[in-house]
Amino acid sequence: MSGVLLDVKNLERHFDGLKAVDGISFTVAPGEVVSIIGPNGSGKTTTLNLVAGTIRAHGGTISLGDTRIDRADSARIAEYGIARTFQNGRVFATLSVADNIEVGLHSTLHATRPFRGLSHLFLLRWIPLLGELFIAIVGTPASRRERIEIDANVDAQLHRFEARLGSRRDDPAYSLSYANRRRAEIARAMALKPTLLVLDEPTAGMNQSETAEVLEQLLELKAEGQAILLVEHKLDLVMKLSDRVIVMDGGRIIAEGRPEDVRHDPAVIEAYIGR
Numbered sequence: 652m653s654g655v656l657l658d659v660k661n662l663e664r665h666f667d668g669l670k671a672v673d674g675i676s677f678t679v680a681p682g683e684v685v686s687i688i689g690p691n692g693s694g695k696t697t698t699l700n701l702v703a704g705t706i707r708a709h710g711g712t713i714s715l716g717d718t719r720i721d722r723a724d725s726a727r728i729a730e731y732g733i734a735r736t737f738q739n740g741r742v743f744a745t746l747s748v749a750d751n752i753e754v755g756l757h758s759t760l761h762a763t764r765p766f767r768g769l770s771h772l773f774l775l776r777w778i779p780l781l782g783e784l785f786i787a788i789v790g791t792p793a794s795r796r797e798r799i800e801i802d803a804n805v806d807a808q809l810h811r812f813e814a815r816l817g818s819r820r821d822d823p824a825y826s827l828s829y830a831n832r833r834r835a836e837i838a839r840a841m842a843l844k845p846t847l848l849v850l851d852e853p854t855a856g857m858n859q860s861e862t863a864e865v866l867e868q869l870l871e872l873k874a875e876g877q878a879i880l881l882v883e884h885k886l887d888l889v890m891k892l893s894d895r896v897i898v899m900d901g902g903r904i905i906a907e908g909r910p911e912d913v914r915h916d917p918a919v920i921e922a923y924i925g926r
């Protein structure tokens with residue numbers, strides 16, 4: 652595929668004078684997998700947070716396709732087509748796996764009022780009468796057709812993680828292993844059918860076999876043409892998965908290229924691997 656999906660230009664973000672992201676520029680093409688690596692504190696997570704709208708930039712621009720997104724909030728950015736996961740995995744512990752996936756959908760169906768999506772889900776599931784009353788006052792829930800589409804989408808995502816999540820559809824998220832919670836989080840992000848999937852250390856805290864499984868799943872997403880921007884510490888995974896690697900140090904990009912080239916770049920070895 653050609654063209655640019657995500658276009659980041661001269662992006663800046665500081666925290667009390669500390670330049671966490673110091674004027675970086677990069678792109679992600681449609682269907683491309685781009686990894687950001689670098690030592691701790693080099694600005695990787697801040698970059699993801701800026702792209703996903705979790706925090707605001709102090710300078711520069713971010714565009715998704717033809718749309719400037721650097722002034723949009725995270726719900727709007729999700730609606731534009733960027734879905735993300737977090738470093739420590741964020742799921743609603745008492746909701747079932749299926750409902751966790753669905754929550755993501757509701758928050759974009761109602762991008763301007765994510766609370767409404769959540770409240771619909773809770774109220775319709777557990778207090779139908781009160782729920783109907785609430786909806787009568789504040790608005791309409793998903794139509795029957797939307798309901799069918801949502802269920803099909805949730806099932807499709809569960810199917811993606813069949814071996815691990817398929818049988819856990821109705822189990823509360825707190826009963827899942829850590830690795831499965833992280834899978835559920837990726838499933839929730841994928842339910843949004845994002846044009847760009849943003850993953851913050853998708854295998855953090857996972858053992859070797861869990862990491863290998865997540866790598867397989869990410870390779871499948873890549874084969875389906877899913878564009879992915881990720882931060883990851885496990886270089887082996889980065890090298891196997893990425894089309895391109897961006898290396899950050901001190902808030903700047905110090906190297907960028909194909910995995911095999913970056914791996915042998917002396918500046919990278921010094922800044923990242925050598926420490």
Ligand code: ADP
Nearest residue numbers: 666669671689690691692693694695696697698
């Ligand atoms: P990385 O993901 O590469 O480890 P981060 O993007 O998390 O790096 O952090 C980059 C720098 O910005 C670090 O020095 C970090 O301490 C600082 N930083 C990140 N988030 C905040 C924040 N919310 N408040 C203050 N400083 C922050």
